[in-house]
Amino acid sequence: MNATKVIFSLLLLLTVSSCAKFLDVKPLESISDAVTITDQNSALTALRGVYSALASGDYYGTSFQSIGYLSGDNVQWTGSQSQVQEFINHKVNADNSTIASVWIAIYRTINRANNVLAKVPTVTDPALTTDLKNQYLGEAYFIRALAYFDLARTFGGVPLITSPTVKPTDNVGVKRSSQAETYAQALRDLETAESLLPATTDRYRATRKTVWALKARYYLYQNEWAKAEEQATKLISETTNYQLLKPFSAFFASDARGTAESVFELFYNGTTEVNNHRNQWQAQTNGGTRQWAPNDALVTLLTTPATGGTRSTLIAKDNQNRWYGNLYYRNPASDPSYIIRIAELYLIRAEARAQQDKLSGSLADLNAVRDRAGLATTTAATKDAALLAIENERRVEFALEPHRWFDLVRTDRAKDVLNVTDSKRYLLPIPVQQLLSDPTLEQNPGY
Known part of the structure; x- marks a missing residue:
């Protein structure tokens, strides 16, 4: 079998053999948060469960993504549910059902990752080789890092749970960490994942390259421009594996998936795995x-x-x-749900370079994205003009992807662009259900 032609489904992951073969697996609904891990097959099943939680409708399947663009300035709500309009109006209440489901979905993902991280190291099955064990653990660390990164940018500081949860009351009394501490947890997990994962190219499973991509995004959010540039360059320089495709629609039209545009996307087959x-x-x-x-x-x-x-x-x-x-x-x-595309890495590097007064390099990256979209080169000629041009380019390039709101918050531009003058609204409220179930949790200021 030609491995380059294999699509790695979330629920159809590779076997241990050198020839890539698909597995017959159960529907994702049957995968437990606390699946027993005793050998290589059950370890793989548990890892599938982590990816399935990441791809669920309340996380990257729909709800979490909707926060990123409904809260921006690209989308209108045509329905009647007032809780959706709350994002567009930037007046989200603590009893909003979307934030409640997103919170639960992200922590479910974390718990499944914790289950893998706690149990896989103790497995002694010869089929679970050291390389495979490291890979499974690295993937779990990466997904947990992404989950905590998403919690930090959405809610601020949250309880940091790094052990499997068995009973609903297990984590009652765990106080919220700060936003900085939550981001730091994400970075620790990324660093560990990087040391465990292979430096292969895979659009559907975390590898060392996927870590580099998320680290570039992380450092951009932290205003660590040199590090953001460094990490983005690692992906951009691999022109054989990652490319800005022409025309723009090449990465999604005509049932395309897993193209050279994609760094990390989630696979759905439309039957057992559905992206609604x-x-x-x-x-x-x-x-x-x-x-x-x-x-x-x-x-x-x-x-x-x-x-x-x-x-x-x-x-x-x-x-x-x-x-x-x-x-x-x-x-x-x-x-697919597109989590990281190579276009984002170009625009991350463009912004990081502009912030370091590397204007020519910044404009080169911006123009690469513009050229792929059939646009003329930018007329920006100063640092401020370049940063505004990059902001505007990100708005259109990721028009239907979950970036706009988070971009305007991290740059403190939401007040100017969206008229969100109360900076307390930059973070969403902790869901009221969580506050009621654990009195030690504190609500975000302003809610």
Whole structure:
């Protein structure tokens, strides 16, 4: 079997043999948070459970992603549920059902990772070689790092749980760490993952390269520009494995998946693994609900050649002449969730270089992304102009991906762009259910 042609499904991971073979596995619903790990097969099953939790509808399947773009300025809500409008209005309440489900989904992911991390080291099955054991542990550390990174940028400081939870009351009384401490936990996990994972290229499973990509994002959020540039360069320099594809739609259109554009994406097969994200975006004539849709400002940006270029393929019109998002379109619902694309690494490096007054290099990276989208080179000629151009480019490049809100918060631009004058609103409230179940948890200021 030609391994380059194999698509590594979350629930169809590789066996130990040198020839890549698919496994027959149970549906993801049957994978427990506390699956017994006694040998190589059960270790792999438990690791599948970690990826499945990451891909769940309340995490990267839909809900967590929706926080990133509903809270920005690209999307309008066409439905009637007021809790969704709260993100657009930047007045999210502690009883909001989305933040409640996201909190639970992320901690479920962490718990499954903790289960792998606690039990895999004790397994003595000869089939679970040292290299495989290190790989499984590295993948669990990476996913836990991503989970804590997402918690930190969404809620601020949270309870840091690093051991498996068996009973709901196990972690009652664990106080919130600070946001800085939560980010530090994510970095510790990334450092450990990097030491364990192979330096291979895999679009669907964490490798050392996936760690480099997330570290680039992490350092960008921490304003550690030189480190962000360094990590991004590691991926960008691998031109054989990672490329900005032309046209823009090449990474998602025509059922594409796992392209050279992708650093890390989540696989769904539409049957046992379903990405229901499409239902929120697609028009009713395509079997969706179009409950959120591109707003007028985004439509203008995408359909204006000077700003959208070939990225206009992100949206389409239905039979009533209404615009809808078209990044998620497959039926059955098997669209990937795109967690890290190489375009992000270019724009991370562009921003990091601009912040270090490396203007020519910054503009070169920005123009690489613009050229892929069919745009002329930027007219920015100063540091401030370059940073604004990068911010605007990120808005359009990731129009339907979960970056806009977090970008404006980390740069303290939400007050100017979104008129969010109360900086306490930069963090979302701790879900009220969590506060009621654990009196030691403290609510974020302003809620």
